[in-house]
Amino acid sequence: MAYFEVNKVFKHFGGLAALSGVSFGVEQGQIYGLIGPNGSGKTTMFNLINGYFPLTAGKILLEGREISGMKPFRICQLGIGRTFQVVKPLKRMTVLDNVIAAGFLRTESKIEARSLAEEIIEFCGLTRQKDKIAKSLPIASRKRLEITRALATKPKLLLLDETAAGLNPTELDEAVALIKKIRDSGVTIIIVEHIMKVIMTISDRILAINQGVVITEGTPKEVASNSHVIAAYLGEDYSA
Amino acid sequence: MKENAGPLIVLGILLLFPWVITDQYYQHLMILVLMWVAIGSGWNLIAGYTGQVSFGDAAFFGTGAYAAGLLAFKLGISAWWGLALGGLMAVVIAFPFGWICFRLRGAYFALATLALNEVMRHIATIWESLTGGMVGILLMQTFVSKIPYYYVALVIAVIAVVTVQLVMQSRWGYYFVSIREDQDTAESIGIDTHYYKMISLCLAAYLTGLAGSLYMNYMSFIDPHIVFSLHDISIMAILVGIVGGVGTVYGPAVGAFVMVTVSELFRTGGFGLVDSVTKAIPYPAVMLAAKYIKEAHVFTFGVLVILVILFLPNGIVGDWPKLRRGLLFWRRQKA
Numbered sequence: 001m002a003y004f005e006v007n008k009v010f011k012h013f014g015g016l017a018a019l020s021g022v023s024f025g026v027e028q029g030q031i032y033g034l035i036g037p038n039g040s041g042k043t044t045m046f047n048l049i050n051g052y053f054p055l056t057a058g059k060i061l062l063e064g065r066e067i068s069g070m071k072p073f074r075i076c077q078l079g080i081g082r083t084f085q086v087v088k089p090l091k092r093m094t095v096l097d098n099v100i101a102a103g104f105l106r107t108e109s110k111i112e113a114r115s116l117a118e119e120i121i122e123f124c125g126l127t128r129q130k131d132k133i134a135k136s137l138p139i140a141s142r143k144r145l146e147i148t149r150a151l152a153t154k155p156k157l158l159l160l161d162e163t164a165a166g167l168n169p170t171e172l173d174e175a176v177a178l179i180k181k182i183r184d185s186g187v188t189i190i191i192v193e194h195i196m197k198v199i200m201t202i203s204d205r206i207l208a209i210n211q212g213v214v215i216t217e218g219t220p221k222e223v224a225s226n227s228h229v230i231a232a233y234l235g236e237d238y239s240a
Numbered sequence: 241m242k243e244n245a246g247p248l249i250v251l252g253i254l255l256l257f258p259w260v261i262t263d264q265y266y267q268h269l270m271i272l273v274l275m276w277v278a279i280g281s282g283w284n285l286i287a288g289y290t291g292q293v294s295f296g297d298a299a300f301f302g303t304g305a306y307a308a309g310l311l312a313f314k315l316g317i318s319a320w321w322g323l324a325l326g327g328l329m330a331v332v333i334a335f336p337f338g339w340i341c342f343r344l345r346g347a348y349f350a351l352a353t354l355a356l357n358e359v360m361r362h363i364a365t366i367w368e369s370l371t372g373g374m375v376g377i378l379l380m381q382t383f384v385s386k387i388p389y390y391y392v393a394l395v396i397a398v399i400a401v402v403t404v405q406l407v408m409q410s411r412w413g414y415y416f417v418s419i420r421e422d423q424d425t426a427e428s429i430g431i432d433t434h435y436y437k438m439i440s441l442c443l444a445a446y447l448t449g450l451a452g453s454l455y456m457n458y459m460s461f462i463d464p465h466i467v468f469s470l471h472d473i474s475i476m477a478i479l480v481g482i483v484g485g486v487g488t489v490y491g492p493a494v495g496a497f498v499m500v501t502v503s504e505l506f507r508t509g510g511f512g513l514v515d516s517v518t519k520a521i522p523y524p525a526v527m528l529a530a531k532y533i534k535e536a537h538v539f540t541f542g543v544l545v546i547l548v549i550l551f552l553p554n555g556i557v558g559d560w561p562k563l564r565r566g567l568l569f570w571r572r573q574k575a
Contacts, residue, residue, distance in 0.1 A: 050428065076430035084428070090421035101414040105430040108411060153430050 001064055003028040003188060004157055009058030011044055011212075018044045019212040021058075026157075026205075031179065031189045033203030033220070035196075037232055041212040042192040043085055046159050049190075050082045051075040062157065077105065081155030083146035085162045085192070089134035095145055096121065096130045102152035117152055123185075124148040124178060140171040144178070151182065158182065160191040164198045176202055200224060208232070247401075247490065254394055258387045267386040271458060273500045274393035275451045279473075280480035280492025281400035282447035287478070288486040289408060290440040291420025292342070296353030298473035299337075299360040300330040300445040304452025305467040306364060309377035314370075319379055322453040323392075330449025331442045333360070338441040342434050345423065354474075361468035376463025379456070389458045396454055397493070400447045405489050407443065416440050417487075448477075471538065476503075479541060483548050485555025494556050502544060506537030 002025025011019040019041045026032040034042050047053045049060055051072040060068040067075050076082075090098045099117035100110075107113050121130050126148055129141055137145065143163050150158055164175045176198055183189055183202075193199040199206065199220070206223040208215040210232040216223055223229055230238050254274075258267055279297060287293045307329035308322020333356075341352040364371045371377070383389065407413050415436045418426040426433050456462055467473065476499065484495020509515055514530045552559040 052424070052427075071432075072424075072427035073430050073432045076428060082428050084425070088422045088425040088428075090418050090425060092421060093417060097414065097417075101418045101426075101431075102429040104411045104414055110410065113411070113414075149425075149429060 001061075002026060003063060004190075005059075005061045006045075006049070007059040007061065009045075009048060009060065010056040011041075011048055011053065012056045017212055019048070019209075022209060022212070022214055024207050024214070024217060026188060026190060028188055029183065029186065030204040031183050031191060031202050033199045033206035034190060034192045034209070035194075035199055035206060035223070035229075036209040036215075040210045040232075042209065043161060044212075045209075046082060046161050046190075046192065049075075049080065049159060076153055076155075079154075079156035080159065081150035081153045081157070082159035083143070083150050083161055083163055085165075087139070087142045087146050089137070089142055089145055089149075091133075091135040093134055094131050095126055095134055095137070095141075095148075098134055098145060098149050099152045102149045105153045120148055120152050123181070124151065125174070140167050140175075143167070143175070147178065147182070151187075155187060157188045157190065160189060160193075162192055162194060164193055164195050172198065196224075251398070258390045264386050267390055269500060269504060271386065271390050271393045273496050274390070274397040275454055275458075276476070276480050276496035276500055277397035277493045278400040278447050278451040278454075279477050280484060280496050281397075281404050282444040282451075283477040283481045284486065284488075284492045285404055285407070285416070285447070286440050286444035288481055288488075288491070289404075289413070289420060290416040290437060292437055292441070293347075293350040293478075294353040294444070295350050295470075295474055295478070296355070296357035296360075297444075297448050297477040298468045298470060299353070299356045300334060300448035301452040301455070301473050301477075302360055302364065302462075302464070302467035303330045303333050304449030305456040305462050306371060306377070306452075307449070308453035308456040309379065309462055310370070312379050313372075313377050318382070319453070319457045320382070322456060323396075323450065326453025326456075327446040327449040330445040330452065334441050334445035335438070338438045342437045342441075354470075357468065357470055357474050361464050364464035364468055371464070374463060374465075376461060376466070377456075379460045381460045382457070389454075393454055393458070396450055399450075401489065401493060403443065403447065408489065412436065412439060420487075475541075479545060481555075482545060483555060485557030485559070488555065488557040491555050491557040498556065499541075502540065503537055506534065506540055509534045 004026040006022060006024050008021045008023050009019055010021060022045065034045065036042050048055055051070050055068050059066055062078060062080065067078060090101065096117060099121055100113050103113035103116040107116065121127055124144055124147060126141065126144055129137060134145060147160065147163060160179065164172055167175055179189065179191065179202055191199065191203065203220055205218065206220055207217045208223055208229045215228040215232060216226045257270060261267065279301060283294060283297050304326030307326045308319045311317050311322045311325060312319040337356055341349055344352055365373055415431050418431055419433050419436060423433055452467060455467065480492055480495035480499050483498050484493065485491025509530060514533055518527050518530045548555065552563060556563065
């Protein structure tokens with residue numbers, strides 16, 4: 001059994017099937033990529049894992065324990081952190097306070113929460129901005145704050161939702177370096193990303209979905225050469 | 241220590257106040273101010289810090305007042321014991337309400353609190369066998385002097401401000417503000433938003449109920465329309481919060497002082513100024529104007545709130561640096 005497992009998950013919004021029978025498994029310490037065209041159900045998958053939406057059918061297991069049906073805060077307590085595609089900073093709090101609020105999950109003491117927050121801010125390279133109000137940050141820093149805040153809850157599994165979208169090339173390289181650094185620190189990562197350069201270079205394995213159905217699963221090389229994936233992204237003409 | 245110097249000086253002044261100002265009328269006003277500090281602090285905790293705006297603080301205030309009143313009226317136990325009971329009874333009302341209504345977000349929760357306010361008032365009016373209905377409850381005042389009431393009110397106000405201060409420096413405080421800023425984010429960093437909203441609401445209800453039982457003891461008369469009043473209690477609580485500064489520790493204290501002063505200023509016609517003017521210039525037009533000014537206090541509340549929101553959106557305390565700069569600028573212009 002895999003470290004983290006999604007087992008035949010269905011999600012229907014009324015008559016619309018957003019996900020139909022998606023299954024995959026992630027091993028500990030992997031970076032697992034999730035790709036697919038717009039509207040293919042990637043963010044929905046995250047919202048199901050995180051407990052934001054209830055499942056229509058199926059099971060999600062972390063370390064063999066079923067987490068589907070739990071509330072988001074409970075799932076976070078069990079060790080799954082997430083970032084949001086549309087960033088959701090705690091706007092009128094400073095960067096440091098944002099991270100302290102998350103750090104309180106694992107400790108009652110303010111001193112400990114604060115030192116944990118400062119350590120993780122340093123790790124993520126936000127030290128210079130730590131006293132700024134979150135809503136005043138530029139987008140690259142806001143995305144970084146999403147990651148920092150999620151890390152402060154000391155997750156075993158981190159869900160990154162398009163953390164590289166909208167970044168310039170320099171910022172992109174920094175983001176990739178950060179993600180690798182997080183993996184090296186022992187956190188398993190599932191990442192949704194549109195930028196192929198990013199996802200192909202950092203993922204150990206990739207799952208491609210389209211219209212809520214799995215197209216293929218494999219190493220980046222296998223997925224990139226798969227004709228169904230090319231068809232889904234570029235149209236049938238290119239898939240021969 | 242330095243940042244606490246200001247409030248400690250104010251506390252010192254407040255401790256000496258009834259010995260310096262012996263006029264019972266001003267002592268009465270200060271008791272009201274201190275009572276409003278407690279109510280405003282409660283409102284600020286749930287609405288200002290946790291972001292769950294309440295339009296129904298009167299429900300908790302009235303419950304506290306009736307708890308103290310009925311204790312004395314039905315069981316013959318001193319209404320002062322009601323100080324202990326009043327806050328708890330308010331929590332007893334707040335708990336099931338919050339449990340059910342915190343499924344609602346934003347404006348919908350605010351509307352539910354408004355409904356709670358109305359429901360409580362109707363219960364107090366209709367359940368005549370318990371509450372005496374519209375007749376209300378009349379008790380004998382314990383003290384002739386205002387001074388004992390003043391010190392009780394001061395203790396309650398200090399408890400309220402210190403509670404808010406301590407809570408907001410702790411983990412709870414961080415969680416409350418996180419919930420206000422973004423509930424989804426709060427959930428995603430492991431905060432049980434429902435649980436912490438309940439804590440915030442119960443603390444707020446406790447402080448408000450405490451103020452309610454003080455009111456019963458001090459005013460010695462309550463009826464459903466006084467203590468469950470939407471505009472005199474619930475709306476006033478919001479005004480105290482907004483004018484003083486939403487989400488600031490000392491905001492409600494400043495707001496309470498300003499609002500009680502302003503409301504009294506209009507109720508009495510500028511502390512009798514309007515009356516002397518009408519006596520000096522006894523023309524019908526002046527008398528008519530005087531009549532309207534005295535009746536315009538609710539209207540003036542409205543204008544005041546609009547001005548505060550336009551120019552000091554964070555309230556007097558929240559926008560204090562801006563306000564001070566404005567005043568200095570004005571003085572420089574004059575010189």
